[in-house]
Amino acid sequence: MENNTTLLEKDFRELLKEQNAYREAIALTQWDMRTKIPKKGIEQRAEVVGFLSEKLHQLETSEKMKYFIDMLKDKTGDEVIAKTVEDCEETYERNKKIPHDEFKAYVMLQAKSEAVWQEAREKADFLMFQPYLEKLVDYNKKFANYWGYEDNIYDALLHEYEPGVTxxxxxxxxxxxxxxxxxxxxxxxxxxxxxxxxxxxxxxxxxxxxxxxxxxxxxxxxxxxxxxxxxxxxxxxxxxxxxxxxxxxxxxxxxxxxxxxxxxxxxxxxxxxxxxxxxxxxxxxxxxxxxxxxxxxxxxxxxxxxxxxxxxxxxxxxxxxxxxxxxxxxxxxxxxxxxxxxxxxxxxxxxxxxxxxxxxxxxxxxxxxxxxxxxxxxxxxxxxxxxxxxxxxxxxxxxxxxxxxxxxxxxxxxxxxxxxxxxxxxxxxxxxxxxxxxxxxxxxxxxxxxxxxxxxxxxxxxxxxxxxxxxxxxxxxxxxxxxxxxxxxxxxxxxxxxxx
Amino acid sequence: MENNTTLLEKDFRELLKEQNAYREAIALTQWDMRTKIPKKGIEQRAEVVGFLSEKLHQLETSEKMKYFIDMLKDKTGDEVIAKTVEDCEETYERNKKIPHDEFKAYVMLQAKSEAVWQEAREKADFLMFQPYLEKLVDYNKKFANYWGYEDNIYDALLHEYEPGVTxxxxxxxxxxxxxxxxxxxxxxxxxxxxxxxxxxxxxxxxxxxxxxxxxxxxxxxxxxxxxxxxxxxxxxxxxxxxxxxxxxxxxxxxxxxxxxxxxxxxxxxxxxxxxxxxxxxxxxxxxxxxxxxxxxxxxxxxxxxxxxxxxxxxxxxxxxxxxxxxxxxxxxxxxxxxxxxxxxxxxxxxxxxxxxxxxxxxxxxxxxxxxxxxxxxxxxxxxxxxxxxxxxxxxxxxxxxxxxxxxxxxxxxxxxxxxxxxxxxxxxxxxxxxxxxxxxxxxxxxxxxxxxxxxxxxxxxxxxxxxxxxxxxxxxxxxxxxxxxxxxxxxxxxxxxxxx
The missing domain is CATH 1.10.1370.30 (Neurolysin; domain 3)
Structure with missing residues (x-):
């Protein structure tokens, strides 16, 4: 039993390593896009970030991840693994609740909205930004309902940034x-x-x-x-x-x-x-x-x-x-x-x-x-x-x-x-x-x-x-x-x- | 027929896009490792490069890639796609000929050898580097035989860098x-x-x-x-x-x-x-x-x-x-x-x-x-x-x-x-x-x-x-x-x- 758990933990760590590799590549790309990248390179780089984020998201919500969560939850003696399983489960549940199509559409909307906002801000033109912001608010309300809450729908969003605070x-x-x-x-x-x-x-x-x-x-x-x-x-x-x-x-x-x-x-x-x-x-x-x-x-x-x-x-x-x-x-x-x-x-x-x-x-x-x-x-x-x-x-x-x-x-x-x-x-x-x-x-x-x-x-x-x-x-x-x-x-x- | 080919080409381009995303992430990482990275960050970053290279290699030798090559070779009217298929086929064939285990072992040997070489060069100590170089030569001979050649085994290696020159x-x-x-x-x-x-x-x-x-x-x-x-x-x-x-x-x-x-x-x-x-x-x-x-x-x-x-x-x-x-x-x-x-x-x-x-x-x-x-x-x-x-x-x-x-x-x-x-x-x-x-x-x-x-x-x-x-x-x-x-x-x- 213990040996099986240890083997499982080893495989689980392999999956975490893959996730981390994507996370690291994304972080480096973001740093580069905000400090070093030449202007004309940005458009193509944005696609790379999108691709890597999608890959990370796939791992986070994979059947394989679900399997490790089910097999290791409350069954490991390793404190770090136990907390990691908790964290992965929360990410899994949160992401799984959003239909894949909506997630993809939302990611594209985010990218587009940031570009529009940039221009709208320069021109001090709120009307230009308004339709995008409306859609973003709608998505967030929808997601908040998928995620669920006790008292206030806003709590479901707050949770993402400051769990425990309502x-x-x-x-x-x-x-x-x-x-x-x-x-x-x-x-x-x-x-x-x-x-x-x-x-x-x-x-x-x-x-x-x-x-x-x-x-x-x-x-x-x-x-x-x-x-x-x-x-x-x-x-x-x-x-x-x-x-x-x-x-x-x-x-x-x-x-x-x-x-x-x-x-x-x-x-x-x-x-x-x-x-x-x-x-x-x-x-x-x-x-x-x-x-x-x-x-x-x-x-x-x-x-x-x-x-x-x-x-x-x-x-x-x-x-x-x-x-x-x-x-x-x-x-x-x-x-x-x-x-x-x-x-x-x-x-x-x-x-x-x-x-x-x-x-x-x-x-x-x-x-x-x-x-x-x-x-x-x-x-x-x-x-x-x-x-x-x-x-x-x-x-x-x-x-x-x-x-x-x-x-x-x-x-x-x-x-x-x-x-x-x-x-x-x-x-x-x-x-x-x-x-x-x-x-x-x-x-x-x-x-x-x-x-x-x-x-x-x-x-x-x-x-x-x-x-x-x-x-x-x-x-x-x-x-x-x-x-x-x-x-x-x-x-x-x-x-x-x-x-x- | 034409519609089917066009659809196939579209899907093929999606796969190419994925490959390109990995290539771009790898290139950025390499640039960073050679210009900006802080010393202590290198070890973990090397793993990221290894992971992304492995992912790229998997796509290049995937069944999906083989499918597109078979379906599009000599069948597309698009000159760029036709040449791309040729290029992908060459990469596919070349990589497929090397058993996966040997490829992985070789990649690890390369990384290790470069580190040893660095030290050996500093110390002007060839003997330190010799066993690594011997293994590298052996692998290259083996690969050259997998790849095949007409006149001289060295041609198989030359081909990688300067196709057509023997x-x-x-x-x-x-x-x-x-x-x-x-x-x-x-x-x-x-x-x-x-x-x-x-x-x-x-x-x-x-x-x-x-x-x-x-x-x-x-x-x-x-x-x-x-x-x-x-x-x-x-x-x-x-x-x-x-x-x-x-x-x-x-x-x-x-x-x-x-x-x-x-x-x-x-x-x-x-x-x-x-x-x-x-x-x-x-x-x-x-x-x-x-x-x-x-x-x-x-x-x-x-x-x-x-x-x-x-x-x-x-x-x-x-x-x-x-x-x-x-x-x-x-x-x-x-x-x-x-x-x-x-x-x-x-x-x-x-x-x-x-x-x-x-x-x-x-x-x-x-x-x-x-x-x-x-x-x-x-x-x-x-x-x-x-x-x-x-x-x-x-x-x-x-x-x-x-x-x-x-x-x-x-x-x-x-x-x-x-x-x-x-x-x-x-x-x-x-x-x-x-x-x-x-x-x-x-x-x-x-x-x-x-x-x-x-x-x-x-x-x-x-x-x-x-x-x-x-x-x-x-x-x-x-x-x-x-x-x-x-x-x-x-x-x-x-x-x-x-x-x-």
Missing amino acids: TKTLDDVFPKLRKSLTSLLEQINQSSTKPDPSVLTGHFPKQDQRAFTLDVLKQMGYDFASGRLDETIHPFAIGINQNDVRVTTRYDEEDFRMAVFGTIHEGGHALYEQNISGKLAGTPLAAGTSMGIHESQSLFWENFVGRSKAFWQTHYQLFKSYAPSHFDTVILDDFYRAVNEVKASFIRIEADELTYPLHIMIRYELEKALINGDIMVADLPHLWNEKMVDYLGIKPPTDREGVLQDIHWAGGDFGYFPSYALGYMYAAQFQHAMAKDLNLDSVIANGDFAQIRQWLTKNIHQYGKMKKPLEIINEVTNESLNPDYLVAYLTNKYTDIYNL | TKTLDDVFPKLRKSLTSLLEQINQSSTKPDPSVLTGHFPKQDQRAFTLDVLKQMGYDFASGRLDETIHPFAIGINQNDVRVTTRYDEEDFRMAVFGTIHEGGHALYEQNISGKLAGTPLAAGTSMGIHESQSLFWENFVGRSKAFWQTHYQLFKSYAPSHFDTVILDDFYRAVNEVKASFIRIEADELTYPLHIMIRYELEKALINGDIMVADLPHLWNEKMVDYLGIKPPTDREGVLQDIHWAGGDFGYFPSYALGYMYAAQFQHAMAKDLNLDSVIANGDFAQIRQWLTKNIHQYGKMKKPLEIINEVTNESLNPDYLVAYLTNKYTDIYNL
Whole structure:
């Protein structure tokens, strides 16, 4: 019996290896398409990605896979295999529920929609994009019904990105968070203390920005023998394999913030993937457990470390050694306050720490209503602008700076946005837990990032998908999702900066 | 009937598309492994290449493929499909003749041998590599027997790289060529006129070398919207798809020749792949027709254009605008003669135009004898050195500069080397043919490379694998392989340079 199981496990691992080979080839192709590919090569490459994705999908839903699941479920003594079987079963069930024809049509619709969205955004022409978005919403509603849910149809979509978190969770947490944030925002707006962001701008050559961020990445413990840093338009991190986890960034020579904070952010994602236990190699568990937990890692490094006073206390000197001479006359305190300026803005990815979650809530409310059929796609531009005024007090001049700004919906990704805000709340909870083991201010001020990385690896990274997101939150923080830590962190930070 | 054939052709094209998707994914992976991959990611990536190659091999030898070959051979009215079926049949028959177990074992041996060779070369330790090379030779003999041949077992291997060319062809051509080259070499050695290569060296920053070669690549008509230039250790060009053909180069900051002539060389390969007719897209015909014809394109651009007097007459000024100031005092004539210095050297890829074919002949004679069982692997180091003395008058200090210098045998590539010399002879024949249509000196001196590129596209590039190498040679030059043009070209060139 045991021998049979061991043989089965060996064969199962072979199938996983095939899946992984496809996954790795797809990831490399995606990295290349977003960093290196010459313009005219894209069209044909897109077909290759489609083909490889289809092959992966076939394996994930194959009879062979079903056989392994049936034979190994609850029958293996190997913990990694057991969790892998669970994961494969979930993928199998989820994908099997969608008729193959609909899956193929949806994949083609996604590709087409992204191209149309790109043009629509450039032209600020929502009507052009509307029919595609309508179809995407319809498909997602259909799929959600195939997958099933208990309370709210939107839960079925949320599950894909943040298993365990439901509409009910979000509806409980977001209003509290919103209330605290808007109240803090009001106080900030009324404060007479204002950071001066103009001290930050001015020409800063790309290669010098790059040199500084390379130093910071190395200090964070990002392993360049298992990764590299390239340029792109929309920065991302990607695990091609466990020993090839790449980060990308974008340089604005007039404003270093994009590259510096963006690289630290993507570096946080990459550290997660680089430090997953080698025991999970070759299984689908060798990946971040959810979008929310992933985002907690990037936001932790970007905000809780990279935008902290302790960080700049030691790193401003290093920064100035790379920066142009106009920083010579900028004192540390003015610099620190400037990189933490709070100001309502149209674009989510340019938002400050305080207003960022408000951008997410707007998207959450709209997509939840869309999927529930409470609003129509045609209503989106108008509702978006209304909410922007309501939450942030500003109205986008066109849909380009409004409803058309993000790619997510064009790719059919409904249920994804909340993970950004969840990740942010998780990060604050992790910070609170970490502070019990480490004197964070002094660790950061000493640039002793190894201690932070080791803490994150021990508590989070190593497990990959062996643990579900809420399992990690509960085990590491001894409580469930709780927005209070984020509110406390922001209140504390901005009280100091804005002299509230 | 016609409808059935059309339907069949449509299905056949679907299968070709799948093959192409694998080919493209493999090519991208290879490019990445040779230019970008972080060190620790290589081991896992090698498995991905192995997996994808196996999948491609399965399709190429599938029952489905056999079905299409049988159903479409001599039955289609579509010329591209007809040639594609021929090509697929050849691949099918060739691969089917090798038992699957042996194929797999051989692929693994290749990978292992390349790694061992790398170390053996570093250590100049032939004995370490010998057992692997012995096995590789044995496999190649076995495969050659599976494939079959008429006169000489080595023909079966030659066919893979240069179909139509046989041992008989080479044994007819090489001695003539050798005689002319060595006689020319003797005259050169006796000449009192000597170029001074020391004028070429000295620090030349990488980014300036790069800027110059980018200018030259653009002038050649290399399309950067369908390609890019990266750094690597062993430069190559690769067609990932028809609109993504990349070149690579290597910079020596103390000697610009490696990057400048190397980039023009790889650019010549790339122009071939970029200018194959769009009608061949999606078929295996959208590739260079043979190694020899491919090499004729790269050598044509590198030597017949890039090392010509006409080229430097116009480009020396441009070159100097990028070059360091010590070139200011070097006059054009001294520069031109220096980049064309003839000097026997140990390393093939560093050889000058005149001695290069002699390096090839040494390898040809040795591998022919090995495959025919006339010599043993253990004899190689000794025989190599003997031939070096015999052909070039110099003896390598160690096997690193001798028999261990090239990767080809470590990869099991026997029969590949002759295509370098064939390509060189083809290039001279093409130049002779081109000179009937174009005033080459004045076209080059005017930097009017579009005319050359268009001529090559019209006569060679567009056809991809629609025509066999000898078909192209015969149609374009109105004769078969003929070494006289290469001899005439070299005699003419060196008579001038060395005042013979």
